[in-house]
Amino acid sequence: MPDRNAGGKRGPQRGGPQRKGPGGKPKPKGGLRLQRLDGREFALDHPKCIHEMELDYAEGIELRREGDPEGARDALRYALQGCGDNMWVHVALGLIALEDFNDPSLARGHFGYAFELAERAIPPDFTGILPREHTANRPLYDAIDGLIACHEALGQPALADELRGLARRWLGSRGL
Numbered sequence: 001m002p003d004r005n006a007g008g009k010r011g012p013q014r015g016g017p018q019r020k021g022p023g024g025k026p027k028p029k030g031g032l033r034l035q036r037l038d039g040r041e042f043a044l045d046h047p048k049c050i051h052e053m054e055l056d057y058a059e060g061i062e063l064r065r066e067g068d069p070e071g072a073r074d075a076l077r078y079a080l081q082g083c084g085d086n087m088w089v090h091v092a093l094g095l096i097a098l099e100d101f102n103d104p105s106l107a108r109g110h111f112g113y114a115f116e117l118a119e120r121a122i123p124p125d126f127t128g129i130l131p132r133e134h135t136a137n138r139p140l141y142d143a144i145d146g147l148i149a150c151h152e153a154l155g156q157p158a159l160a161d162e163l164r165g166l167a168r169r170w171l172g173s174r175g176l
Contacts, residue, residue, distance in 0.1 A: 031085050032121040035136075040128045040172070043136040044118055049083035056082070057089055064092070069100035087139035090114035094146045104153040111146035114139060122170075129172035141167065 035045040050057075060075035073096055079089045094110030097103045118140040122130075132141045144167050151160040 032087070032117055034121050034123075034126075034128075036128075037131075037134070041134075042128045042130055043134045044087075044121060044130070044140060046087070046136060047083065047085050050086045050088065053079040053082040053086060053089075057086070057092070060089070060092060064096060064100070069096050072096060085117055087114040087117055087143065090117070091139050091142045091146060094143070094150075098146060098149060098153075104150040107146060108150035108154070111143045111150060114143035115147060118143070126170075130170040132171060140170075 031047060033045040034042045037043050056075055056079035060072045060079060062072075063069075063075055064072035073093065076089050076093050076096075079086060080093075083089070090110050090113050094107045094114070097110055098107035130137045130140065132138070144163050148160045148163050151157070151163070
């Protein structure tokens with residue numbers, strides 16, 4: 001997960017005032033938002049609750065590193081109870097399902113949910129750039145990479161190619 005100070009200013013907290021989105025429509029409370037960095041570059045602005053569950057996330061990652069994927073999965077699921085919009089946790093659960101339990105269908109669900117969280121924050125007509133190297137954007141591209149691996153493992157190369165194209169569009173001239 002990112003450094004607490006990485007990514008700049010945070011948006012309103014859950015339950016705070018709603019910001020207006022495109023067309024003057026209210027943006028949903030909580031969840032991810034886009035934040036302009038510079039020019040055409042943007043970063044995902046994650047909900048503050050991810051920091052409240054950071055220790056549980058770190059415990060899950062450490063348990064996995066120590067060879068206990070079941071314990072890691074439990075710790076990460078607990079972290080989701082406190083922050084269901086935590087992309088890092090969803091990606092970590094996807095990696096456990098794919099790499100430790102060889103279950104691309106389950107992994108696709110975890111990676112797909114993380115991807116959908118970000119996709120909701122990105123307008124369909126978005127023409128900006130989401131730099132992969134920006135810490136806040138990292139779980140988006142990790143989710144895309146995981147989805148690509150799942151689709152390929154499940155014999156769905158067209159879906160994998162579609163995700164590659166979307167990632168290239170969001171990366172701009174930086175490529176994959």
